[in-house]
Amino acid sequence: MKLTWIDWSIVLGFVGALTALAAYTKRYTKSVSDFLAADRCAGRYLLTMSEGMAGLGAASVIANFEKFYKAGFAASWWGLMLAPIGIIIALSGWVLYRYRETRAMTMAQFFEMRYSKKFRVYAGMLAWISGTINYGIFPSIIASFLIYFCGFPEHFIVAGVSIWTFPVVMFVMLSIAVFFTLSGGMIAVMITDFIQAQFTNIVFLLIMIVLFTKFSWTDITTTLENAPAGKSMMNPFDQSGVSDFNFYFFAIFAFKAFYNCLGWQGSQGYNCSAKSPHEAKMAKVLGEWRSGVTYLMLLLMPICAYVLMHAPEHAQVAQVATDAINQIQDPQVQKQMTVPIALSQILPAGVMGLLCAAMISAAISTDDTYLHSWGSIFIQDVLLPFKKKPLTQKQHLKWLRISIVGVAVFAFFFSLLFPLRDYLFMFFLLTGTIYLGGSGAVIIGGLYWRRATTQGAWAAMTTGWVIAITGITLQVLWPKFPALVELTPKFPLNGAWLALVAYLSSVVVYVAVSLLTCKEPFNLEKMLHRGEYALPGEQASKPARGWRALGITSEFTLGDKIIYYFKLCWTGTWFFLFVGITLWSLIWGIPESFWSGWWGFKITIAAVMGVGTIIWFLWGGIRDLLELFRTLKTHQINETDDGRVEENVSSAN
Structure with missing residues (x-):
């Protein structure tokens, strides 16, 4: 065991508090709309923090560890080219705004509105198959992390019987996520994800401080500069030998950001939970600042692990980590666990427990969101379209919960068997x-x-x-x-x-x-509830189109305008720096010494911004959380708001 009693107290205390909170939300889940979409009552800060945490996930953390351990700071350079795409998507409400106007609970329900019931089932089945297979390896990733990071034995003895640790850890983690999801549906998922997001941000800031007490900036840059030619960890223009995480990888992701906007249904509950289309749009605008601290640590932790494993002054500790890595038989798992094992040699007691709790939070937040999404999609878009008689609210909720358990069972066995x-x-x-x-x-x-x-x-x-x-x-x-x-x-x-x-x-x-x-x-106005088809309390005027959609509209408050212009300045500055430095490098060439200063500057700015956004989003999120509870206490149940479609619009209209 690598964790001390202090570490385990942190882990168990935090998980216990989350479990109690999830159980508390059950009293607010009274209808299918509550379970699937939190009755569309979520504010922007609650949405952006919760959805961001759901998208993080332990599997995504390990995936970023792999990427940055192999390609270093240089890998994050090409991510800057995504900035203009991200800001256009966020400020225009690309796809999201219109989707929220349809009032669909799942993407496949929108497909029935726009295309046909048969296509809804077809697309729903594809989404469910794709999503459950994609999710299928998630439990194995967090289980492997906990086993190697915490130092669990490969087997343990109970009553004289040798039991494999791996499936036991998976079962425990999945059970927690299933409990959260079944307790309060989207309400429980969103609220617990919000708490986990704030906790994780604070933990990551503390870990950054610890890492810089262990490794000086000079140690880090000196080690990275010694990477082989063509595989630079600092200079993004010297990565011809990095075959996977290079310019083309990020260029494809740039196109994907535009093409697949709202396409992935792993967090589909968040897509329909906003209290208005504008609130959903503003949640996306805030998204980049929400993820600043997280992205910074996903970059720094693997780079510090790389320094530990390659710097001569850390050779003795690195050998201990190497021996632990070599005990893993699967070469792909070796790559995944290199950074966690290295971190376990770096972090002191207490901080180990905080990182372990943060990783468990990342796993639970994605697990409960994905279980909710894939379980809901199977019922809403594969089974229910064949039902001629609508289910009662009680029957519908029962079917949803059974489906969620089924997805968890599939993920358990897929993780156990798939290489x-x-x-x-x-x-x-x-x-x-x-x-x-x-x-x-x-x-x-x-x-x-049309x-x-x-x-x-x-x-x-x-x-x-x-x-x-x-x-x-x-x-x-x-x-x-x-x-x-x-x-x-x-x-x-x-x-x-x-x-x-x-x-x-x-x-x-x-x-x-x-x-x-x-x-x-096709009559888009009717499907989007615009003009003569507008619903009471919804935006009745036509939203701005084309480039005007990127500007200030009638829905913007003074606070929205301040956020909007700050977002433009922030993103625009980083993108113009990216373009300028890229041209400088391609035309005249940049000395290697430039990159150590650049990355130090970028990390400093990100850290300062991170502290500010943690405070800002904590205040906004708590405000949204209290408003959510007030709304749910008094809202009226609409039994027709269950995902059915009539005459190309939601039956709840």
Whole structure:
């Protein structure tokens, strides 16, 4: 055991407090709308913190550990090219604003409004299959982390019987997440995720302080500068030898950010929980600042681990970590656990417990969100469309809870049996493409293009999953055929490139088939509840279009305007620095000494901003939380608000 009694007290105390909070929320969950969408009562700060934590996840943390341990600071450089895409998406409300206007509870419910009931079932099934397979490895990631970070034995003895530790840890973690989800549905998920987000941010700031007491900035930069030529950890323009996490990886992610906006349904409950379309939009605007501290630590922790493992002055401690890593038989798990094992050699008692609790929080926040999403999608979009007689509220909630348990059981056995052959990010891209390959075209076209047709949607979704399944099959079978291995050791397209092929192919097919089959334009105003179709209490005027959507609209308060302009200045500054330095490097070249100063400057700014946003978002989140409880105490239950569709709109209208 590497954790002391102090560490375990922190872990058990925090998990116990979260469990009590989840149980408390059960009294507010009285209807299907409460369970699926928190009755659409969430404010921007509660949304942005909770959804951000749900998107973090232990698996995503380990995936970032892999990426930055291999590519260093340089890997984060190309992420700056995403800045203008992110700000356009956030400030325009791209996809999200219109989706919230439809009042759909799941994306597939929107597909029934826009296309057909049969397509809803088809898309719902694809989303569920893609999502559950993608989620299937999550329990194994956190279990492996806890075993190697905490120093659990591979087996333990109970009543003379040897028991494998790995499935026991998975079972405990999944049980906690299932309890949270079943207790209060989306209400419990959102509230506990908010608390976990604030806790994790504070812990990460403390860990940053500890890391800089262990490693000086000079130690860090000197070690990173000694990386081999073509595999620079500091200079993003000297990474020709980094085959996976390079410029092209981030370029594909840039396109993906636009194409797959709202496409992934792992956090679909958050997409419909905002109290208004504008509030949903503002939550996205705040998103970058929310994740600042988290992203900074996902960068610093693996880099400090790299310094420990490669700096001569730390050779003795590094050897202890290396011996522990070498005891792991699976080479892919070795890569995943390198940073956690190294961190366990760095952090003192108390801080070890804080990091362990933060990682458990990251795991639970994603687990409960994904269990809620995939369990809900199976009932809402695969089973219920076949029901001629609507379920009662009690029956509906029972079905949802059974489905959630079923997803957890699948994830347990998938994690136990499936061997991972690629980096985690590549696995996420590949399995996600089963659904995301075609869904981007179908979602964007359905919300913005009147001439999009059901036939085009069927063709695009089918194209996407066929390419994804082909890629997964080739990745698995490639090593078994010597003739293929002689050509290249593994399948030449990694998950990122295969995803791009699926995206572009689906767009071409969607547009072509829609143009060939469109007989009359679709009535978007009715589906979006605009103009004469506006609902009482909702925005009745037409929102701004085109570039004007990026500007100030009538929905903005004074506070919204301040946030908006600050967001523009913040993101614009970083992007122009990115463009300027990139041109400088390509035209004249940049001395290696520049990069140590640049990364030191960027980390300092991020840390200062992080402290400010923690205080700001804590205040805003608590305000939203109290307002949520007040609203839920007095709201009226609408039994028709359960995901049904009538005449291309939600039956709850």
